[in-house]
Amino acid sequence: MARILTLTLNPALDLTVRAGGTLRLGEVNRTESTRIDAAGKGINVARVLAKLGHDVTVSGLLGANNETDFVRAFAACGLRDAFIRVPGETRINIKLSEAGGRVTDLNGPGLRIPASALQALFARVDALLSAGLDAVVISGSLPQGIPLSTPSDLITRIREHQVPAWLDTSGAALVAGLAARPSGVKPNDLELADWAGHPLDTYEARLRAARRLHDDGIADVLLSLGSEGVLWASDGAALTATPPPVSVVSTVGAGDTLLAGTLHGVLSGWPRERVLRFATALAAESVRHIGVGEPDAVDFEQLHQHTLVQSLSMDPSAGETHP
């Protein structure tokens, strides 16, 4: 069992609305179900890691005025609560899930954070690092008033303690965070294309971008590609995974499940192929329902068996690299 800290600077209550059919914008739509979950990327990652048996602490910046669902979820999942409370309400993100598998995210900007809260968060992270951690995951967007340098400042502190730091964010925060060289990063293809400054629509372009980061000192570059699967540059080698066929209910949290499954395998010392097969199967499991992946799903072994992992040349110009 590893001691893991996940940092969610901009958590959210996810309001998931399941439409019976296809949504019609500008009209009255009757929904099949609605639910609210305490979420945000780092909290989703923590939920999976706790299910996998790890000792998980969650921290970040949480609105004091609507914390009840979070506190209840942390207790139910066995997560240690080290969130800094800030005045106001945590944002509500809307997830519209349609019968055909399409999901639309409406994500709010988040709270305006006073400088004192960020200082309190740094102090809390320092204390947790001093007490001993095996890995830290920094996930999600930045709320208002938080400098773009925050993820890189956190990574620098974490590295000073020789603790691996994994980063999953987007836009300018990703660009700034990558410069601090986290040990692992999990962008999706659009997020990495933003960083690269050009579309990553071919396998070679994706491999080239992943390799650039890997050569730059980021040990694990885990590029998620939605239903196409995963490309993982690690240890001087590239692996790809193709998920098993599943019927999609909600892809929200699939990337968080993939990251958590990968970190679990890496911290368990598994061979890379085994890590990627497990994490990809767990991410596929997650899209079949609302919420993160369930390692205890009755058919998980079948999903696992139908996940294809291939080892490829790291040279994007090598003709045989395309899976």
Ligand SMILES: Nc1ncnc2c1ncn2[C@@H]1O[C@H](COP(=O)(O)OP(=O)(O)OP(=O)(O)O)[C@@H](O)[C@H]1O
């Ligand atoms: N339709 C699908 N079928 C099977 N697996 C899927 C499907 N969609 C996503 N996955 C798995 O989940 C992983 C993560 O998905 P994706 O690339 O959409 O992450 P993401 O954009 O970070 O998502 P999020 O931010 O909502 O968690 C993929 O790499 C893939 O392994």
Ligand SMILES: O=P(O)(O)OC[C@@]1(O)O[C@H](CO)[C@@H](O)[C@@H]1O
């Ligand atoms: O707005 P961000 O911080 O980029 O993403 C937030 C979010 O979409 O990410 C999770 C899924 O990965 C959801 O639980 C949450 O609403």
